[in-house]
Amino acid sequence: MVKIIERVIKKVEPLKDAVLIEGLPGIGHVGRIAAEHLIQEFQGEKVLELYCYDFPPQVLVNEDGTIESMNNEIYIIREPIPMIVVTGNTQALSPIGQYQLSERLVEIGIKYGARITYTLGGFGIGRIKEDPLVYVAATSKELAERIKAHGALFRADGGGIVGAAGLMLTFSKLMGIEGACLMGETPGYLIDPKSARKVLEVLAKVLNIEIDMGELEKRAREMEAFLERIRRFEKQLEQGHLMIREKDKRQREEDLRYIG
Known part of the structure; x- marks a missing residue:
């Protein structure tokens, strides 16, 4: 078992019918950029930090000489709709770490009131596109079709989703809630805010909210x-x-x- 330390920043009551959103570092940092934008735009409130013994064995050094520990963070957003947002500066390194942390993140999301999960990420295509497409993969055909109606596409080649973006869907399904992953096309070798914007445009339509x-x-x-x-x-x-x-x-x- 991989040790996970949870540091409570603020105790809050569970939200009602909340949406769990994951945006951790990955291809093009698409998911992380999108999640951080939601937190910034809707004044997300940090409630929990997670430190895992399977995170990279290092700290980051800031320009002011302070350190930034490797962690994942949980934020809650109350308006325009209840959201629980997972972000951070790393993912677990090993398969067992990925599985255990993804399971715990979904458990925490449900504890805070989540009734559905959306994971956000990038789909690497190795080149720059003027108008990136957004793909969807979901825990049910009905949910996938519903999201497709809002502009997402199915991946013709199938493929896989690596890391928390995929595993959190598995654990969501096992714990009785639906989930979907939105993936924006990205070169894969650049931090890609354009792709993050495209992903959020689809998510906004699905959730029926406006995002600046x-x-x-x-x-x-x-x-x-x-x-x-x-x-x-x-x-x-x-x-x-x-x-x-x-x-x-x-x-x-x-x-x-x-x-x-």
Whole structure:
């Protein structure tokens, strides 16, 4: 068994008919960005921290010289609808850690009043898309079809969902509540606020709530500007290499004139 330490930040009464939302680090950090945006926009209140002996054996160092421990955090949101949001700076490292922590997160969600689970994540495609698609996988065909009606797609190739985003669906089903995973297309090698926004757009329709996407749109524009600078730099490098190759070619041709 993997040891999990739970630190209660604030004692609260269970919410009524709440939605459990998971957004931990993963492909493109799509889920984490989306979860943190919900917490920021709806003034989420931290109620619990989890420390697991299967988290990476390290701490992060902040710019002000303080440390940030590896943990998962539970926030509650009361309006516009009751939500329990799971986020954090890491996932468990081993299969047993993933299983045990995912099970515990669902147990905690249900204790706080969750009646359905939505996990959020990225679907790596290895390239940048102007308009990322969102895919859904659910614990029942009925739920999957309901979410599909709001703009999500089914993955034609099937595939798998690794980590908490997948395992929390399994444990939700075992504990008697439904669940679904929303996955936004992402290159996989970049932090992707654009994909997070697309995932939240679908989630907002499913939950029938409004989410201000202004901050995510700003981050997406900043990312686009960063990528454009990279593209220009790569083009300059390519042009420089072409000039060097052309210069070398002319030099070799000139050298040949002196032979014989």
